[in-house]
Amino acid sequence: MAENMFSDLSRVIEQVGKDKGIDKQVVIDAITQGMLVAARKKYGTYREIEAAYNDDTGEVELFEFKEVVPREKYIDEEVEIPYDEAVKLDPNVQLDDSIGIKMAAEDLGRIAAQTAKQIIMQKVRDAERNIIFNEFEERKGEIASGIARRVEKGAIVVDLGRTEAYIPPREQIPGEQYKPGDRIQGYLSEVRQTTRGPQIIMSRADERYLMKLFEMEVPEIYDGVVEIMAAAREPGQRAKIAVRSNDNSVDPVGACVGMKGSRVQNIVQELRGEKIDIVPWDEDITRFACNALAPAEISRVFLDDGNREMEIVVPDSQLSLAIGKRGQNVRLAAKLTTWKLDIISDSSAASRTAESIFNLMLIPGMSDTMAQNIFQSGFGSFQSVASASVQDIMTIPGYDDPEKAEKLLSEAKALVKKYESEGVAVPTASVPSASTKQSAGNSAKEQADALLKQELKKLNSQEAEEE
Known part of the structure; x- marks a missing residue:
């Protein structure tokens, strides 16, 4: 037997x-x-x-x-x-x-x-x-399609034929619902070998899924004529991709959009209506950030390369558009550029400029022009001047002479020490008077000068009362 x-x-x-x-x-x-x-x-x-x-x-x-x-x-x-x-x-x-x-x-x-x-x-x-593990390990990074079978602890179990894959809740597009028997497609993001066999993780929320969909839909991307340089998503709501062309005769954005938007619309339908912005990539990070914030108009950009931060000034009327609904536009742009983006309006920038110039003009003997030079060189207050080195101050136009730089540094330090020893708050231009409001249409220098005179007059009157 x-x-x-x-x-x-x-x-x-x-x-x-x-x-x-x-x-x-x-x-x-x-x-x-x-x-x-x-x-x-x-x-x-x-x-x-x-x-x-x-x-x-x-x-x-x-x-x-x-x-x-x-x-x-x-x-x-x-x-x-x-x-x-x-x-x-x-x-x-x-x-x-x-x-x-x-x-x-x-x-x-x-x-x-x-x-x-x-x-x-x-x-x-x-x-x-x-065999299954090795097969799907080689397929990792590709798009796979299967049949939704059931839901386990929020994860969709997908039948891929020889094995099953899982789409965890965090990898699903919010609001999507699948019934058993529905065909479902996703990105093979991870393949693990466990004691119970290979565990395959699929994703519909990954940026790489969006990039793969464009590669499948746009022949120019598949052939390498057009490259996707970066992508950012808030699944089910909005996404941005940055593209560039390796052929001057091919428009990268137009290639991705397709005739009458046919190509991008096919992807939008697959992603259940997710809005997709296609922006041209640029080696110049400033231009790239401006492209990423489209359709908002940009007035000025200030860079902090060391901290990878960028301050972007936009017209007051464009502020809400640049920020987007609940900050979505600037959040996606920051993710796309990998820089921290701070959006401010023209009026806010002008107010802050006036505040900085006012603060710098507290340094004895400081003129409007020199305060402007110091501010344009990246010093927003006399405190920042006091904490700088002589070499840093010598980069300011008009202070390239070591003696002048040292004099400015000592005056700024003395001013800091004065306010600290007297326990008096540093005057600010944050609360303008009626006369200052009337000068709103004037330049920042004029506003700062008016505020300075007002504050000095206030200080003199206080000293007279004390005497």
Whole structure:
């Protein structure tokens, strides 16, 4: 009975190997090991038993090896065989040789055979898992399509044919709903090998999914004529991609949009109506940031290369457009450029400029022009001047002479010390008077001058009262 079981099992495993694409040698090794474990379970590990595949018969045979000894030294029948008996099996055998004796498979018994079957099936499952893992490891980074089967703890389980993939809640487009049997497509973002087999993670929210969709839809991207340089998404709501062309005759934005918007609309439909902005990429980060904030108009841009920060000034009427609904436009632009973007209006910038110039003009002997120069050089207050080095101050127009730079530095430090020692707050231009409001149409310098005179007058009156 056991022999038939093993014989049938080998044929079943061979068929399974063909169906699942498992190499024949893997199946043979599984059967061999299964029979060996069954034999050792029945006869014990003390006896030397080996299993081998017979190509001629197509079966796995068991052999027990015993040492050939003289009859007078024969002691243990489980590991030894007398020479006179060994010669009958092999006429060429010599003393101290190890001779293999074929064992009958039916002697293993039903329980041992069942154990072998379990081991063989486990080996086949392991081999199948490795094949699936290797297959999807190579496909990682591609788009796959399958059938939605069920939802487990919020994750959509997708049938990919030979295995299943999972779309966790964080990788789903908010608001999307799939019923069992619906076809679903996603980006193969991760392939893990676990004790339960390969775990495949799909994503519909990844930026790379958006980029792959454009690669599939736009031949110029697939051919390398147009490149996607960056992408940013808020899944289901809005996305931005930055593209450039390697051929001056090809418009990268037009290629992605397609005739009458056909190409981008196909992608929008796949992403359930997600709005997509296609912007031209530029090596100049300032221009790139302006493109990323489109359709808002940009007035001025101030860069802080060290901290990768950018202050962008826009007309008051464009402020809400540049920021976007709930900050979405500037958030996506910041993600696209990988810079921190701070959007301010023209009026806010002018107010802050006036405040800075007012503060700088508190330095004794400071003129409007010199305050402007200092401000344009990146110093927004006399405190920042006081904390700078002489070399930094020498970069300001008009202060390239070391003596002038040192004098400005000492005056700024003295002013800081004065306010600290007196415990008096530094005057600000944050609360303009009626006269200052009337000068709103004037330049920042004029506003600062008016505010300065007002503050000085206030200080003088306070000193007179104290006397």
